[in-house]
Amino acid sequence: MAIIKLSSFNKEKIIDEENIIIGSGAGGSTVAFELLKKGKKSIILEEGPDVEDYDNLNVGKSIVNLYKNSGATPLFSSNGGPLIGYGQGSCVGGSTYVNAGYFSNTPEWVFQEWLDQEKTILNYKDFQKLIEEIKLEMQINTENLTAKDGDSQFLFDRAKKMNWQVEKCERFSTGIEGEEKQNMNTTYHKELLKNGIDIIHNCRVEKIITQNNVAKSIEVLDKIDNKKYQFKFKNLFINCGPINTPYLLLKNKLLKFEKKQKYFEFHINFKVIVKFNKEINFNSINKFDPNLPISIYFLREFEKEGSLLSAANSELPYILATCSHFNDQIKKDIYENAKNYAMYIYQIKSSSLGRIKNFLNNPYVEYEYNSKDNDEISKAINRTAEFFLNGDAEFILYPFENSLPVKSVKDANYLSNNFIPKKLHSVSVHGMSSLRSGNDNNLKTNYYGKLKNLDNVYISDASILPGNTGESPQASIMAFAKFMIQNLNIN
Numbered sequence: 395m396a397i398i399k400l401s402s403f404n405k406e407k408i409i410d411e412e413n414i415i416i417g418s419g420a421g422g423s424t425v426a427f428e429l430l431k432k433g434k435k436s437i438i439l440e441e442g443p444d445v446e447d448y449d450n451l452n453v454g455k456s457i458v459n460l461y462k463n464s465g466a467t468p469l470f471s472s473n474g475g476p477l478i479g480y481g482q483g484s485c486v487g488g489s490t491y492v493n494a495g496y497f498s499n500t501p502e503w504v505f506q507e508w509l510d511q512e513k514t515i516l517n518y519k520d521f522q523k524l525i526e527e528i529k530l531e532m533q534i535n536t537e538n539l540t541a542k543d544g545d546s547q548f549l550f551d552r553a554k555k556m557n558w559q560v561e562k563c564e565r566f567s568t569g570i571e572g573e574e575k576q577n578m579n580t581t582y583h584k585e586l587l588k589n590g591i592d593i594i595h596n597c598r599v600e601k602i603i604t605q606n607n608v609a610k611s612i613e614v615l616d617k618i619d620n621k622k623y624q625f626k627f628k629n630l631f632i633n634c635g636p637i638n639t640p641y642l643l644l645k646n647k648l649l650k651f652e653k654k655q656k657y658f659e660f661h662i663n664f665k666v667i668v669k670f671n672k673e674i675n676f677n678s679i680n681k682f683d684p685n686l687p688i689s690i691y692f693l694r695e696f697e698k699e700g701s702l703l704s705a706a707n708s709e710l711p712y713i714l715a716t717c718s719h720f721n722d723q724i725k726k727d728i729y730e731n732a733k734n735y736a737m738y739i740y741q742i743k744s745s746s747l748g749r750i751k752n753f754l755n756n757p758y759v760e761y762e763y764n765s766k767d768n769d770e771i772s773k774a775i776n777r778t779a780e781f782f783l784n785g786d787a788e789f790i791l792y793p794f795e796n797s798l799p800v801k802s803v804k805d806a807n808y809l810s811n812n813f814i815p816k817k818l819h820s821v822s823v824h825g826m827s828s829l830r831s832g833n834d835n836n837l838k839t840n841y842y843g844k845l846k847n848l849d850n851v852y853i854s855d856a857s858i859l860p861g862n863t864g865e866s867p868q869a870s871i872m873a874f875a876k877f878m879i880q881n882l883n884i885n
Contacts, residue, residue, distance in 0.1 A: 396587060397444050397486055400597045400616040400623060410626045411437045414612065416599050417633030419488020420871045421855035423578040425631050426586050428879035438593045439614060442484035445491055445579065460485040460492050467637060467757065469748060469822065475763025476818040478662065480825060482635050486595050490577035490868065493823065495566040497534055498865035499525055512833035513860035515841045516877050524873040532581045534566060544674035545705040545736035550691045552781060558695035602646045609851050629884060633855040636825035640750040640857065641757035648848065649838060651749050658748035658759065658828040659862040662767060663741050664820045665706055665716050667791040668782050673733040700743025700864050701770060705736065713737050719795050719819055740778060742770045743864040750828055763815065772810040779806030793819035826867050829857040843878045854878055
């Protein structure tokens with residue numbers, strides 16, 4: 395069928411469909427694909443726009459239009475932790491369209507922790523089979539990927555020189571030079587559309603109507619013409635992300651978290667900007683491009699402590715967008731010497747836990763800052779200084795309010811011992827586990843993602859991951875969505 399507006403889908407205000415899927419990202423698209431294999435039709439509803447309307451936008455406009463809340467849903471700390479901006483794609487394809495496309499596998503040691511804690515009944519061997527199934531379906535082949543910029547190559551060369559573990563990171567890519575990054579739009583959506591599945595964009599689910607523990611229908615707002623439509627269904631699959639899925643249920647009074655129930659987990663990502671003594675950034679473009687040259691390497695020396703380092707998008711607009719807290723002199727130098735600057739992301743597998751709230755009909759995330767995260771941030775400062783300040787780099791800019799350039803390991807050591815957490819400029823793009831299952835009666839979903847208090851509502855996005863993956867969760871989201879549909883007896 396087609397990617398269409400709600401107004402052009404049906405002249406009737408009441409639409410009856412067997413399966414309704416909210417969200418067109420990794421979870422929702424995988425569910426639709428697996429249902430199709432079972433001979434089951436569905437309709438996908440997407441709050442965001444069709445990406446074809448926003449190709450080749452500048453960076454600022456792309457963030458505003460293709461991300462939820464312009465890319466900055468805030469995570470608030472209740473006890474002195476940093477204010478963290480959470481980024482989630484809101485467009486056809488969801489985060490798979492706007493993210494870096496890492497196809498990271500949840501490590502076996504993390505998975506074993508989940509099994510030991512009875513957070514899943516999926517064993518690691520079967521999980522790997524699902525991962526391989528996804529690779530085959532999406533034609534993922536990363537063997538031929540090469541570093542397209544100096545920042546990524548530096549990470550690899552420097553790690554080898556220090557004898558630190560570094561690996562090529564798998565990506566959603568065919569591995570063929572010049573081909574675009576794989577995402578839901580380039581893979582599953584093509585197959586879905588070919589087989590009669592409609593994807594309706596720019597529509598937001600407002601209400602879920604239930605009767606006797608069964609969801610009967612949803613009220614959907616067409617964001618273009620501001621009209622409301624009703625969808626009836628047999629089964630409802632919610633894939634609005636680890637924040638907005640719980641929020642939708644909270645808003646409709648179908649979910650309640652007690653104060654002690656903090657399940658939302660996330661990664662703390664902060665960007666370090668490095669000025670090198672030589673040209674290292676060969677690309678200086680200012681257009682939005684999902685295929686920007688990014689790191690194909692991860693520094694994994696501290697992976698079991700929950701830390702990863704990779705190159706980020708080092709194009710000038712992205713670097714400048716990260717520099718709001720630096721003085722004008724530094725900004726001017728970055729602008730004038732852009733090819734000497736590169737940006738890297740340090741990712742921490744956070745130990746902090748959060749809770750989703752409905753505050754004045756908006757999602758509100760409150761987390762309790764864990765002191766372990768403080769220790770990991772301190773380690774990150776020292777590790778990156780040791781890594782970069784070796785004669786190759788002139789200084790490092792750390793993302794703290796009013797921070798000065800760090801030019802020596804000694805300076806970094808001082809910063810690591812004296813930083814104030816709430817002054818850290820941090821982001822997260824990997825949230826998960828807000829509605830996780832487990833062997834606890836207080837948990838909201840069963841092992842197959844079914845909401846316990848409703849017979850025909852299923853959660854199939856990052857919300858149901860058993861815990862913090864320590865990696866990009868996209869591949870794991872898809873694997874768990876497959877596991878759910880393959881094991882459910884859907885009427």
